[in-house]
Amino acid sequence: MxxxxxxxxxxxxxxxxxxxxxxxxxxxxxxxxxxxxxxxxxxxxxxxxxxxxxxxxxxxxxxxxxxxxxxxxxxxxxxxxxxxxxxxxxxxxxxxxxxGSKWYADVLCDIQAEGKRYGAIDEGKGETVMVEFVSANPTGPMHIGNARGGVLGDALASVLERAGYDVWREFYVNDAGNQIHKFALSIDARYLQRIQGEENVPFPEDGYRGEDIKELAQAFYDAHGADWKDKSEEERQAAMAEYGLSVNIPRMQEDLRRYHIEYDEWFLESSLHNSGYVEETVGLLRDKGWTYEKDGALWLDTSGLLRQKYLAEGKSREQVDKLDLKDDVLRRANGFYTYFAADIAYHRNKLEQRGFSKAINIWGADHHGHVARLQAALDGLGLDGSHRLVVVLMQLVNLLQDGQPVRMSKRSGKAIALRDLLDEVSVDAARFFFSSRSSSSALDFDLDLAVREDSENPVYYVQYAHARICSLIARLEEEGAAVPDAADVDPAVFATAEERALIKTLSQLPETIRLAARDYDPVHVNRYLITLAGEFHRFYNACYIKGEAPAVLRARLKLADTVRSVIANCLELLGVAAPEKM
Missing domain, CATH: 3.30.1360.70 (Arginyl tRNA synthetase N-terminal domain)
Incomplete structure (x- = not known):
């Protein structure tokens, strides 16, 4: 390496x-x-x-x-x-x-020798890690926040693989709990309204009001007619939930596949409940003395776990005492386990049952208060959650068109849906733009800029550099000038500042991969690509290739082809195409 x-x-x-x-x-x-x-x-x-x-x-x-x-x-x-x-x-x-020239020559030789693996490092030493990302509720269309999380998670997984980790990609399907109950109530209400009239069936105050819910209810009606209106509410709503999930989950998979994202597993929350794993996990916390009963519910001593965590991290008792620490319900008085209980069980499954050394989650910034509580709960189970659970918090996306914010989805009535976005811009533009800022920074996604075909559009700028090189190589091949082997290039001809700056930039990829893996942020790769494309364009404008003396032509042609291979290499990490023509 x-x-x-x-x-x-x-x-x-x-x-x-x-x-x-x-x-x-x-x-x-x-x-x-x-x-x-x-x-x-x-x-x-x-x-x-x-x-x-x-x-x-x-x-x-x-x-x-x-x-x-x-x-x-x-x-x-x-x-x-x-x-x-x-x-x-x-x-x-x-x-x-x-x-001197030996170093510049060795950079080109090493890149040629390593091919698509150039940039790989052994930071991970084969350590097994899971990257869980998107994990959107299957109650409606995925929105642009999910779109950003999808790119950050998928590209991060690719970066970690290049950094020497054994990576597993996972989508956690929240197909149980209160959200699914609300989902079922919403479809059921629309189904009954279809039969009895909207004025005769009240819609749940906190129900899902998007057009997609009406479409699910209509599809259920088309398949079953009015037969289900006379069944029990419990039976009807269970059927509505099952039907809605049977439509929405494949639709999510289809949307993500269109977005060039494939998972190793779609893990169902319901499997944790059905197998008794949630109950077992709560029992382990109880056995370790971290739970208590109050008002008929079972509570986790989250405040005690957090106090222990913060003291271990070096905070003083005075600092900890000033924090507003609260406990969490694990099992409600009605006997149902909370989402937090299921979340603890799921992460125990990751770290203990499946043995991942680290669980890396991509979450929206609105979940920041959940991070320390979940880590502390895993600490309470003896799983060292404070170190083995890594949460990347992702800031909001602001979608702009004509300089104005775009707020509403045509279908859901909420934030714009992923499929609507991909109808407006290419997958390449979406993936590149969403990885163009650090996850900790809010992102302004300019729809107008994303479709422009000029150097102001960063993805076009990078892809154009790759296509430009491919065209150059093709033209010179027609004239009998093939790309030489790196060992046959005379590095002494790399005498200009532009040539040397370009080779130095090529040499920076391994360090870029290290930083991206260290920070759990593929933005380093995105920025590297823009820098490399810029250095290439400067080199191309300053250093003639065609018509130069044979030794100079061969050296510069090899340098251009090396840039081409590294750009393609990095675009692949981001899930973006490297076109040969534009």
Whole structure:
């Protein structure tokens, strides 16, 4: 797994240490000093490509002025066969290393050798993690908040796979509980209104009022007529829920498939209740002393669990005492388990029964108060939820058209539906735009910008760079100039600032993957793509390829083709196509 930035850093350290030892052996510097130097990448290339603080860091131990130490190091450096052409002393004693042609050549060789796996790192070491995302209630169409969560979850899963994790994608279907009861009541009311008239059947005050509910009721009526109006309310509503889910869940799967999202499993909440797993999980909490009964209900001592969690994290007792901590009902007085109880059971299933080392959830920011409570409950079960449950909180999406907010869905009467959005913009644009801001930032999605075919549209800008390279390669192939092997390129011809900046950007992908995995945020890949496309366009405008001397043409053609492969590689991580023509 290539990381040429890290390789260069390590070589700076090794070269500097070797030069120090030679200087010490020659009696120029005292021997035996342990110097811990930093190695930075200067913002301005005039200060070299890597800067070591060895001389300043070693001044005390070596009893010498930093510039005197730096001079001794430079005089004993041997750069033969290294990645560097020269080293200069700057400022108070920085050692500024400038990369040579070998490093630039090795970047291209490594990318060619690794192919689609370029950028892969072994941060995860095969650790098994689950990414659960979207998990929208199956009571209506998915909206643009789900659309953003879908991209963030799917792209994050791809990033984690590239970072060396064994990843499982899951959708948690809330097909039980109060939301489904309300769903059934809503369809039932519309069904009875269809038979008896709207004025004769009151609609539930907190029912779902979208057109999709009317359509479900009409479809049920078309299949069964008025036969079900005389059945018991309980039997009729159970049938309505079953029918509504049988329509909505496949529709969600279809919408997400259109959105290029496939899951390893659609996990049903009802399975936790039917198997007795929720009851068993609540029993374990009771056995561990974390529950109590009040007013006929069974409560979780959430405040006690949170107090324990916060103290373990380093908060003082005074800080914890000031928090407004509350307990949660696990089982209501009527004997029904709450959604929170099912959620604890589900995450116990992830971490204990199925053995994932981490459970990573993509949730809307409105769930922020739920995170610590669920982690604490898992702590109470001995599952280390404070570390093994990772929740990525996603901020809201503002949909804009003609500079004005778009608020309503044509079908649901709520936020615009995913399928409506995909009727307006391409899947590629939707996925790229939704990953263009960090999950912790609100996102303005400009419908007008998403369909523009110019450099202002970021997905068009990146895809155009890929298509431009494909067209260039095709034209040159017609003239007999094929893309050469990286080993056959003379790296000495990469002499312009644009060429070298472009190769440096290519080398940054492994670090980009590391940061995206560390932060649980694929925005790093999105930003990298825009930077890489920008560097390519600058290179293409400044450096001629066609008509140049053979050695220059081959080198620049190979560089362009390498950019093409890396752009395609990164677009795939985001679930976006890499078109060859535009």
């Amino acid at each position: 290539s990381n040429m930035i890290q390789a260069a850093r390590e070589q700076v350290h090794a070269l500097t240490q070797s030069a120090y030892e030679k200087a010490a052996a020659a009696g120029v510097l005292p021997a035996g000093a342990q110097v811990k130097a930093t190695i930075e990448i200067p913002k301005d290339v005039k200060n070299g490509d890597y800067a070591s603080s060895f001389a300043m860091a070693g001044a005390k131990a070596l009893h010498r002025a930093p510039r005197q130490i730096a001079q001794a190091i430079v005089e004993h450096l041997d750069l033969a066969g290294s990645y560097f052409d020269k080293v200069e002393i700057a400022g108070p004693g920085f050692l500024n290393f400038t990369l």
